[in-house]
Amino acid sequence: MTVLASRLDTAGPDYAANRAAMLDRLAEVEAAHGQAVAGGGEKYAARHRARGKLLPRERVELLLDPDTPFLELSPLAAWGTEYPVGASLVTGIGTVSGVTCLISANDPTVRGGASNPWTLRKALRAHEIARADRLPVISLVESGGADLTGQKEIFVPGGALFRDLTRLSAAGIPTVAVVFGNSTAGGAYVPGMSDHVVMVKERAKVFLGGPPLVRMATGEEADDESLGGADMHARVSGLADHFAVDEYDALRQARRIVARLHHPPAPAAPWPSEPPRYDQDELLGIVPGDLRVPFDPLEVVARVVDGSDFDAFKPLYGAGLTVGWARLHGRPVGILANAQGVLFSAESQKAAQFIQLANQRDIPLVFLHNTTGYMVGRAYERGGIIKHGAMMINAVANSRVPHLSVLLGASYGAGHYGMCGRAYDPRFLFTWPSARAAVMGPKQLAGVLSIVARASAAEKGLPYDEEADAGLREAVERQVEAESLPLFLSGRLYDDGVIDPRDTRTVLGLCLDAVYGAPVEGVRGGFGVFRM
Structure with a gap:
């Protein structure tokens, strides 16, 4: 039998201490999430509602299929900066009319939905995910364009946002814009460059320059509605493909557009899903508060994969890195999980071989981080740790199957790279509240x-x-x-979100649904030169 046997003592003092430390860190994360959800605060949310408008997450919820999850991405963007947590934008992945889509929604309660530098980075990350996984993009637009106080950091790189929309369309990836309010200056190019555009009657206002700018530039007097209202764009300019009577009608029409896209949904999982044999709540007590204390990553694997069933690869060789095959929500995955933290030559060589096998079989890889990096010292340098570490990094860098990374504990030094950190383009990277990432401890x-x-x-x-x-x-x-703290890293978009350990299986399952929107194909031989 390959079902993992758990040795976790849930009644012991170590488990209790670990759980308490994790819950304390989760409370900090939840407080930061609360700031993001609050947007511009009660005053501006109330003013927005008084205008008869929905808040951004309410729009997202009505867009999604009933009782389906929404995987919010980068919710803590801009944490620890001068800008509001969340970066005045909601992004994430959800199901619309049976199709997995990438959804973005401006938060107009934060400076009218204007974009700051972190808004831009968050939006570009969302487009990157949509492009890699061939997910239709739905933009719920209400934005005053760039926040002019930070234009020096937005204007030049900001053009990539519109470039992405045209490239997504050119690649056959549908783009839909639903305009609820002002969509000014740069914000006007989102509907202007989307495949399908819905505008809300007497609400949507789309123009390159609003009445004050037109007056300053040309001397012409114009009101919002005649200059860029939904009725004008539906009847005169032709920018609006669909004219909605209110926000609810606009979201209904967006759902109909997606239903008619004939965009292929992700293939069904080849096997039925089976829950793990152990309680996912126990994931709270596995990682020690002190990351210098080792823990068994198989205790995590046993509570994440289907049936807690795991086939280890080379279990007696390079035991500091656990690798093997499993299924997650019915889909095959290869898993690499650090056991004792340090990566030696044997672990590195084992990882490189395993990554090659996953590419031969077209199987996505899941990296569970808890590494202090590659081993240093005279004996290890003489034994070839540099070339063996380079072999592992080479394999990660040139692998073409989707990579999903979760930072559980430490993720230090080049070990962060070898375990597919952000710089190595994992399709998704999430962090537990217990994690740390830096050049070293x-x-x-x-x-x-x-x-x-x-x-x-x-x-x-x-x-x-x-x-x-x-x-x-x-x-x-x-x-x-x-x-090196998760909130700091997430605030700078070095991950796609800090997650509750108990949600790891669900989050990875949603990510797998997303990555199968594109063909899952491994590289065949194109790994470059391995130093032997």
Whole structure:
């Protein structure tokens, strides 16, 4: 039997401590999520409702098929910056008329839905996902264009947003824009470059320049409706393909458009789904609060994959990295999960072979991170750790099957790259609240800087200031710890969201549904030169 046997002691003190630490971190994440959902705050939400308008997440909910999930992406974008959490944009994946779609919705309660630099990055990430997975894009538009106070960071790179819409269309990926309110300047190009456009009567206003700008540029006096109203665009300019009487009608028409796209849905899972044999709630107590303490990643695997059934590959070789085959919501996956944190030569070589096998069989890969990086030291350098680590990174970089990454614990150094970190283009990357990602651990980094400073002082024949050294180490540790936290990483879009560990199976299942919107095909031999 290949069903995993759990050794997790849910009645023990370690489990209780781990669970308590995870719940504390989850509370911080949920508080940040609350800020994103609040948008511009009660005052502006109330003003928006007083105009008879729906909030962005309400629009998304009415667009989706009833009782189907919505996988929100990058909800904490801009956390820790001068801009509001969420970046005035909601993005995510959901099912519309039976088709998995990428949905974006401006939040007009935040500066009228105007785009700041983080809005742009979040929107571009959404387009990247749609392009890779061939997901139709539905834009729920109500935006004043660029936030002019930050135009220097938006104008030049912002053109990529419109470029993406044209390239998606050229690739046969449908784009739909539903305009609920002002869609001004750059915002006007979203409907202008979408395949299908719906506008709401007496609400939608689409123009390159509003009445004040027209007055300044040409001296012409014009009102909103005659300049860019839905009725004008439906009857005169032809920009509106569909004229909706209200928001509910607009969303109904958008659903009909998707139903008529004849866009192929993702193929059904080849096997029926079977729930894990262990309670997913137990995922809260697996990862220690102190990431220097190892944990068994198979305890996570057992609570995520179908039937807790896992076929290990080379279990006795390179045991610091657990790899093997499983099914997740009825779909085959290959899993790579760090066991003891450090990657040695054997682990690296095993990973490279396993990735090649997954590409031969066209099987997506799931990376579960808990690594401090590749092993250092004289014996390991002489044993070829650089070329073996490079072999693993080569395989990850050139693999063509979809990669899904979840950071559970540490994700440090080049180990972050070898386990398919953000720079290696996983289709999706999510983070547990327990995770950390940085060039190395805080204490190690501070210690390295101290050693270098001591060596420099000795070389110059100068005395070393121990008190200053202690202060420096403490400051560096605080900085690295703060900058490796999930909220910080998610705020900068280094992941697609911080998730509750109990949702891992569901999130990965939704991601698999999305990636099968495009053909899942591995590379055949094109891995470049492996250094042997």
